[in-house]
Amino acid sequence: MAEPVIKVEGLYKSYGPVEALRGVSFEVEEGEVFGLLGPNGAGKTSTVEILEGMRTPDRGIARVCGLDPEKSGIEFKEKIGAVLQATSLPDKLRVKEAIELFARFYQRRANTDELLKRFQLDEKRTAFYSQLSGGQKQRLALAMALVNDPQVVFLDEPTAGLDPQVRREIYDIIEELKRDKKTVLLTTHYIEEAERLCDRVAIVDQGRVIALGTPRDLKHASAGTTRIEVRLTKPIADGALARLDGVTDCREFDGAYVMHSSRAPQTIVALVKQLEAEDNELQSLEMFSPSLEDAFIELTGRRLRE
């Protein structure tokens, strides 16, 4: 069997008293798009930055293409491309100059003009970095990550803070990387992103991988239940919703009750009856088919973006 392109084993990292990583382990195969999904502060960025050679782990093994990111220097950097959580360049550097500057550092170089076209930056080639919108800056960061035609691409929250349209554009770019058989490690706290883009996902929480598998497997692990979210005019007694027909699990988040039900229609009928009996009313009701969010709630008891 081929060696994994990325191998992480028992990674630990602390910042003072804060334990960011507490034994993270996973492997990524060649050509795979692998996602680290978790809330802010889960340890995703620490993991990626250790793999990029930008941080030193306290303990554990990190290997990319068989190389130690921290010690392999130039040979390692020639093989990877990365988009940091926040990329910053000098304000007065033009788009074309930025991409050409970074391309010159590598032995193996992609065609920068083609990259600019591919990332829809051709018209902005003479614009200063300070004149770009958030989406354009992120597209430039992605283009810069590919100037050396890397074997492995690290994308740390590549769509965070971008509007939905730009986010979709970036999804298209990542799907293109997937078609090009690049190995991609992606961190995100967007469920949609992980479900749409990743071949496999590791759910990370409080410095640990708490579940790992294909998005489909992880969703199925939440027992094929439907998520029902309701808001009521008055609070309801503890446990009353959990006892409704079909409900396997019920938790309260910010005034909303989130139930998982194996028999959604029966649960709703039972809910309406219960509310009538208690002189309570529905403010809103939403139903969702099983998602990674459900898997996360089941595993941690919290929402992903809490």
Place this chain on the structure above:
Amino acid sequence: MAANVITNTWTLTKVRMLLAMRNRTFLFFSLIMPLGFLFFFVLVLAKGRAGWIAYTLGAVLTMTVMGSFWGLSVQLVTFREQGILRRFRLAPIGAGPMLASSIISNYLMTMPTVVIEVLVCRWAFRMTSWGNLWAIFLLVTFGSAAFSAFGLIVASVTNTMQETQIINQLIWTGFLFLSGATIPLAIFPGWIQRLSLFMPATYLATGLEAATTNLAGMREILTDVIALSVGILVAFEISRQLFRWEPEAKVSPRAKLWVVAAMVPFLIFGAYENLAGTRLEQIQKDYHFIQQVESHSDKLRRD
């Protein structure tokens, strides 16, 4: 490997020059302000007298060259604080090319100002001779590199821009007023003169003043060039060792002691000059020589 380092250094040098030329603040501090100083010094302090114009040119050139110290530390800290250095860290380049490109680009950007200052003095203010141009060239070259490297050390040992500005201000004031760059060293009390021999700026200022007034040849400036060269090597290596790519990477108080190590060559040169050297004597002699020549010329003009 070495070829890569050279290529990367040159690539970064070109980009840094480009960025500097697009920066109005840089143009103000590197061109307009030094020329402002030149006009002020020549017209107000030297009062247009030939001997003093040449002496003044040495002082203004010193200030122009020392400006590298301030500009580079601020630029490096800004790049680090804004997270720009982090992006460069992902690329196959090391701290060496990053630092070397700062020094080279700064030198190349300082040279036009130096040339303009010399030409203005010679042609517009009718300075009687060109001075020793080779000596000026060597001192400007080594001085620019040395003061850039000192600036990089400040950037390496400070954690915030505020800290950088405070340390720069303190060191800059010393460099400016105790080296002979603004006030002739010869008129200071003896103990200040002796103290000034421990400062790198003194070697640049006295060397340049002697070179512009044609009172020193290549042999006379050799000690200055050696002192500045040793300063460059030590300061560059220390700043390379302490270089930080990350905004949140803080330098420990103990690491700040490396600044003292950067001063060791000048402590040695200072001790030597104080105990066995003739520099102070020479400074007095040169200053009084210009004074005598000028009072003689004044007398002739009056007669």
